[in-house]
Amino acid sequence: MAKGPGYRMMVFMSKRMISCDEASFLVSLREERKLNFRRWWQLKMHLLTCHLCRKYAKQIGELNYSMEVYRDGCSHESCSHQLSPDAGSRIDKELNRELNAK
Amino acid sequence: MSDSNEHKLDPQKWVERYGDYLFSYALGRVNDSGKAEDLVQETFLAGLKARDRFRGASTERTWLISILKRKIIDTYRKKYSSKESAFGSHEETVFDGDFYRSEEPFRGHWLEGTGPNSHSLLPEGELEQEELMKYINLCIENLPAPLAAAFIMRMIDEEDSVTICKELSITPSNLWVMLHRARLRMRECLENKWLS
Numbered sequence: 001m002a003k004g005p006g007y008r009m010m011v012f013m014s015k016r017m018i019s020c021d022e023a024s025f026l027v028s029l030r031e032e033r034k035l036n037f038r039r040w041w042q043l044k045m046h047l048l049t050c051h052l053c054r055k056y057a058k059q060i061g062e063l064n065y066s067m068e069v070y071r072d073g074c075s076h077e078s079c080s081h082q083l084s085p086d087a088g089s090r091i092d093k094e095l096n097r098e099l100n101a102k
Numbered sequence: 103m104s105d106s107n108e109h110k111l112d113p114q115k116w117v118e119r120y121g122d123y124l125f126s127y128a129l130g131r132v133n134d135s136g137k138a139e140d141l142v143q144e145t146f147l148a149g150l151k152a153r154d155r156f157r158g159a160s161t162e163r164t165w166l167i168s169i170l171k172r173k174i175i176d177t178y179r180k181k182y183s184s185k186e187s188a189f190g191s192h193e194e195t196v197f198d199g200d201f202y203r204s205e206e207p208f209r210g211h212w213l214e215g216t217g218p219n220s221h222s223l224l225p226e227g228e229l230e231q232e233e234l235m236k237y238i239n240l241c242i243e244n245l246p247a248p249l250a251a252a253f254i255m256r257m258i259d260e261e262d263s264v265t266i267c268k269e270l271s272i273t274p275s276n277l278w279v280m281l282h283r284a285r286l287r288m289r290e291c292l293e294n295k296w297l298s
Contacts, residue, residue: 018210019202019209019210019211020202020210020211020212020217021198021201021202021210021211022210024282024286025278025279025282028278028281028282028285029278029282031281032263032277032278032281052212052217052218055217055218055221056217056218056289058218058222059218059222059223059289059293060285060289062222062223062224063223063285063288063289063292064257065224066223066224066234066238066292067238067257067258069231069235070130070235070238070258071257071258071260080122080123080126081122081125081126081129081135082122082125083117083121083122083125083139083142084135084139087125087139087142088117088118088121090139090143091117091121091139091142091143091146092117094143094146094147095113095116095117095143095146095147095150096114098147098150099113099114099150
């Protein structure tokens, strides 16, 4: 029987299926750099068949998004913290002592 | 010109003007108010020492933040080197026994309860949004120190990988594995602590 492109594709696909640990690593890695074709394909195939990792990938996206909100949030009022008056005056005192020492 | 530079820095007013801002910035990254206060103080004192080098190219606040940033990185680095031996080669491998099954033929599959259960981590309303921010803080605190250092530098400080690797003396592949491990734990922590 002739081995057509479909067969070759099957061989290519089954050559190395990855498990959840590798798939979840690739979900993280793709945030850091572009995946090479082989890894991209392995991840794609894994996600196609594994609902847990699909969920995982979605949630990691949500985590990354939330971290952006977290990062930006601390520059506006609602998330800002205040230096306690005690700490403020203590630091002020230190600073002034250093200033006058000059 | 040195006169006008002197003019732009006003150390007498620093605590009043930037105290809260620097404190918030530090607290979002070190999760310990005592330590955050110390960092603010160190930043002001370092700023005072280095004020001749202030060129007026940035605002006073940006300049102070850049000093604070360095101080924060230093604390990560100290934490990192003190715990290094406890982690060692773990950072080389993707496999993490806390999350995946190790017995054949299921090696690499999610351990029960460590994979995702719920549908979404995102909050629905404004109030929940604030709540989520608190839990993010808590979950970062629960990360092992080296992972926290890498995760904070990457996700909050938005440093590039070259800088992070240099600061923590690790290779890019170490960093990728560490970020993966940090994300695994952050996701699990948020799902278990926040959504339950």
